[in-house]
Amino acid sequence: MLPKDPFNIRLSGRGGQGILLAGIILAEAGMKDGLNVVQTQSYGPQARLGASKSEVVLSGSEIAFPEVDIPDVLLCLTIDSYVKYGGTLSKDGIRIVEKMVTIEEEVEDAMILPVIETARALGDEIAANMVALGSVIALSGAVSKEHVMRTMEERIKPDYLELNKRAFQKGIQLVSQSDMSYQANPDGAKSGF
């Protein structure tokens, strides 16, 4: 059951962090849930270094506007992506920000999670995208965990599957262990900036 229909998710970070794969897995899990889904990936010549984003729109009906304008869930894995995309969020939207961003930037009105540290502790920072996906899904309930796991089996190379599944589970746990005093954006779009 979607918390809202259509439900807009924006995942942002930098090129090489696997944001696209996280978006595709989210999209295909939504399709398995019986939803209509549009997944959009934007690339600029600077995407490898600068901020990049992957967007997913989920709906029980046909999707008229496939581009995420104001996200209901926003993930920022880097400072650059936080600066570029961090300010736009729907009323009661959920903002998830990687903990390392807070070292250099003041972050308010967000769920701060040690996504990258968690992936490193599992043995490889490359799995940060699946930690993040676990947290996004635990917080939003947008798609079923079972269908995410099944899509991971289809999309991830066998050698990396175990690591990625553990990363996904850790991402879910991060949310349940974190400080639940965080309140989803009560003031509507653009709050906190």
Next chain:
Amino acid sequence: MLPKDPFNIRLSGRGGQGILLAGIILAEAGMKDGLNVVQTQSYGPQARLGASKSEVVLSGSEIAFPEVDIPDVLLCLTIDSYVKYGGTLSKDGIRIVEKMVTIEEEVEDAMILPVIETARALGDEIAANMVALGSVIALSGAVSKEHVMRTMEERIKPDYLELNKRAFQKGIQLVSQSDMSYQANPDGAKSGF
């Protein structure tokens, strides 16, 4: 150099044919060419069986409308996708239709190519997406072949890389060997239907 800016490409077929991967490789090759690129994938609950599409918009400037409305290049790998998407094409647009579609459906104003047969002759129908990608790029010149090859090395599993590279080259050859009496759509959108 793009034939037109923005340049819209729609790849269509059925779920499981690797249309998404072809779109991603096209998009990332465009980014390596220094272009702005938006890649969009739509999924419906029926996408595994019905018609599915992957769209790529390429531009030298920022892309204002990320969704392909009228494609400049249209690929249809199945009858269902031809029926659903085959009728919309820009003036002077290029329509590429899989030869097997012509067994059951009358196809006019299109470049008819034996994409699936070519992939089978290479040993695996799964490579049809890369044959198609080779033909799309040979016909449109939208992105550089070198950057497609480099992106394939990044995106395709090592075990399948050789097969996919050969498929891509065969797709390029298909175009140069085919009947060049085909004229790109001279009458503008919706012609031929």
